[in-house]
Amino acid sequence: MSTPNAKGKDRHQEILDAAARVITDRGLAETRISDIAEQAGVSPGLILYYFESKDRLLSEALTFANDQFYLRMSREIRRIASAREQLRRMIDLSVPGYLPEYGRLDEWALWIEVWVRALRDTEMAKDREVLDQRWRSQIADIVRGGQASGEFTAPQDADELALRLAAIIDGLAIQVIMNDSLVTTERMHRTTMEVAAQTLGFQLEPAAG
Amino acid sequence: MSTPNAKGKDRHQEILDAAARVITDRGLAETRISDIAEQAGVSPGLILYYFESKDRLLSEALTFANDQFYLRMSREIRRIASAREQLRRMIDLSVPGYLPEYGRLDEWALWIEVWVRALRDTEMAKDREVLDQRWRSQIADIVRGGQASGEFTAPQDADELALRLAAIIDGLAIQVIMNDSLVTTERMHRTTMEVAAQTLGFQLEPAAG
């Protein structure tokens, strides 16, 4: 709260953060500027002092939130040495509700909103592509690491394998956050691990307690 | 246009159909009652004579459209004898834009709208689960057929295998309709076929010309 610039930056982030929270629990369609203002503890007018329009704010908020998620995962992964353990951690973090300390809907619900929006909003479409490709590269890096260390025996191109893993995670996660009675959090985790083992070529150790 | 009942039924369907078309090309968020009326060639007032609210109409329209898609695929598949050919046909129909005679966005774009909506609308959530499970059963039936005939050698439970295939198709289809530069229609088709072959246990014949 010292210089105007720093203050401006704070507000900007605060608002994005508030917006992400509101979108997460009401959905894009039910998000009003006044909701965001309330969540941020400021007046509605201020929102449009920092953002040129509601539309741009919403797109930025979606990008921002997904960015946060990526960064968190990225930081965690980097601290793990074994490719197999990196992979396991990535899967743990990707399965909605698997780690109780993280929320359930949160990230994935926002992704679906991104998809819908990207169909018609060019800016959002560009951001989405960047986010998705970065996510797949991260998986590809893990795969390459495992191939180099001999932990994974699959001979195919790492980017191709990463695409397959990313796709199955997306597809299953959708069912889980939809609360499909046949696709539970636990089932998704098990299936994803098995598919990963088969796809990348490694032996699955028996599930932990 | 003879009896009132038949007329009523026609209108009902006509409106659902018009709604599905409008949603497909403008998106749920940008769909107005007047747009649907215009598309159907009737006055706005009539829409609410046949549906109790815009909300219910939209949900019904989404369900209706996805139902149509399912029925079309179901009919096609049933006429094919070999499980491998059934599978191939199912994949051809599922890859957005692969068969030029069908549209590109159409079905899948509607699915994403269903997902967003199902997160908050209980009715939609129920319909989605039915639609999704039916879709997975259809795949499971193909898998079971192939296992019985010996075309597929994978020993796992057909429902589990179907879930994996459905998930990877969903995950890839999203990227394709998002126009991701790295996930083209052709790549999705190739990848899906390869994954199917590996997952179900059959030999992939070299791609046709």
Added chain:
DNA sequence: CACGCGTTTGAACGACCAGTCAAGCGAGGC
């Protein structure tokens, strides 16, 4: 202490749209 300026407020405006309704229309029965 007063001035200036970036920040913040919240009331007011105007556009948009779902849903209502009173009035017309037309086919079929009598």
Added chain:
DNA sequence: GCCTCGCTTGACTGGTCGTTCAAACGCGTG
């Protein structure tokens, strides 16, 4: 030919926001 009744119209209403704006606020400076 007229009456009925279900179908259809489109103007209107009420409410909901996004956005604007003039006024206030308060910090830092001179």
